[in-house]
Amino acid sequence: MANARRFGLYLARWQLSTPILWLVIRNLGAGLGSTVVANLIGGAIFFWVDRFIFTSRAVEVWQFKDKGRCDACGKEESLWRLVKASNYDKSSSRPHFLCMQCSKNKTDQLRAQGIKIRGKSL
Numbered sequence: 001m002a003n004a005r006r007f008g009l010y011l012a013r014w015q016l017s018t019p020i021l022w023l024v025i026r027n028l029g030a031g032l033g034s035t036v037v038a039n040l041i042g043g044a045i046f047f048w049v050d051r052f053i054f055t056s057r058a059v060e061v062w063q064f065k066d067k068g069r070c071d072a073c074g075k076e077e078s079l080w081r082l083v084k085a086s087n088y089d090k091s092s093s094r095p096h097f098l099c100m101q102c103s104k105n106k107t108d109q110l111r112a113q114g115i116k117i118r119g120k121s122l
């Protein structure tokens with residue numbers, strides 16, 4: 001029910017742009033009615049896209065190096081670096097690349113600190 005209300009508000013917010021959009025596209029022969037419909041469709045699609053982006057824990061950024069030296073143990077291997085997770089952000093830190101084993105140790109350690117990492121199946 002709360003979802004339905006939010007969805008309604010979201011669609012209403014999208015309609016705020018209808019008059020402006022209509023001014024633009026009426027020159028292309030579109031009526032106000034079809035502009036409203038276009039915005040309903042756009043809103044219906046983006047409601048779910050926005051929800052996914054803002055609520056999911058899927059916002060996790062990893063960097064991968066095909067080959068390099070692990071910053072922790074010095075082993076020559078494929079390297080991983082977790083840049084961003086839901087409550088973890090190292091995007092402005094000095095890059096720290098780890099081999100598979102060290103990366104696993106690190107993510108275990110971070111998980112123990114309560115940072116939610118889905119991980120590269122590590």
Ligand SMILES: [Zn+2]
Pocket residue numbers: 070071072073074075098099100101102103
């Ligand atoms: Zn290592």
